[in-house]
Amino acid sequence: GAVVSQHPSRVICKSGTSVKIECRSLDFQATTMFWYRQFPKQSLMLMATSNEGSKATYEQGVEKDKFLINHASLTLSTLTVTSAHPEDSSFYICSARDRGGWNQPQHFGDGTRLSIL
Amino acid sequence: AQTVTQSQPEMSVQEAETVTLSCTYDTSENNYYLFWYKQPPSRQMILVIRQEAYKQQNATENRFSVNFQKAAKSFSLKISDSQLGDTAMYFCAILNTNAGKSTFGDGTTLTVKP
Numbered sequence: 001g002a003v004v005s006q007h008p009s010r011v012i013c014k015s016g017t018s019v020k021i022e023c024r025s026l027d028f029q030a031t032t033m034f035w036y037r038q039f040p041k042q043s044l045m046l047m048a049t050s051n052e053g054s055k056a057t058y059e060q061g062v063e064k065d066k067f068l069i070n071h072a073s074l075t076l077s078t079l080t081v082t083s084a085h086p087e088d089s090s091f092y093i094c095s096a097r098d099r100g101g102w103n104q105p106q107h108f109g110d111g112t113r114l115s116i117l
Numbered sequence: 118a119q120t121v122t123q124s125q126p127e128m129s130v131q132e133a134e135t136v137t138l139s140c141t142y143d144t145s146e147n148n149y150y151l152f153w154y155k156q157p158p159s160r161q162m163i164l165v166i167r168q169e170a171y172k173q174q175n176a177t178e179n180r181f182s183v184n185f186q187k188a189a190k191s192f193s194l195k196i197s198d199s200q201l202g203d204t205a206m207y208f209c210a211i212l213n214t215n216a217g218k219s220t221f222g223d224g225t226t227l228t229v230k231p
Contacts, residue, residue, distance in 0.1 A: 032217065034218065034219075041206070041224070041226065042223065042224070043208065043221045043222060043223045043224050044162075044208070044221050046218060046219075049217075049218055091160070093162070095162070105152055105164045105167055106162075106164075106219060107164075108154075108161055108162035108163070109161070110159075110160060110161045111160050111161070
């Protein structure tokens with residue numbers, strides 16, 4: 001089955017640090033990747049949609065200068081949390097859709113637990 | 118805009134019993150897909166089952182089946198012969214053709230008891 005690798009799985013860092021999270025589709029090409037934020041026992045909140053070769057589309061209320069997204073290839077998208085602060089601590093999940101079609105299910109990474117001290 | 122509502126935050130079921138998780142949705146689209154995803158304690162989300170809105174026949178996948186009522190905008194998940202490994206958070210989601218992105222419900226935490 002389709003595999004999405006997300007790295008790192010856990011990050012603990014000081015306030016003011018920038019953190020980069022990678023999302024790779026290992027055995028399929030993904031023209032579209034999604035970045036979500038999830039709080040404990042809550043649903044996934046879509047932050048942005050990442051399209052290969054073009055600018056990401058951010059959801060309302062998500063600061064694009066705070067959460068930088070780069071989708072440089074059909075298998076890699078990165079999310080950089082710039083100058084992270086404690087309120088950015090959360091679980092971040094990426095997912096990718098096979099380029100086979102918009103109606104394909106999303107394949108999810110394992111998530112990244114970000115803790116800002 | 119589209120919304121997904123899961124009215125049961127938590128549920129429990131005895132091992133080998135059957136449980137049904139409810140999901141209702143609202144959309145102005147005619148063409149859409151519905152999904153159930155499972156997020157075990159290990160946290161990776163995986164697809165459980167999917168339903169095309171234009172198909173009347175309910176989707177089934179081994180012990181998992183759905184009751185899709187399009188007019189009522191209802192999409193419940195039935196898990197038969199529940200197993201301990203079914204313990205997880207379950208999310209209902211809708212994907213429409215125009216937006217190309219999914220909207221998720223708040224999730225139902227299911228605990229299977231031995």
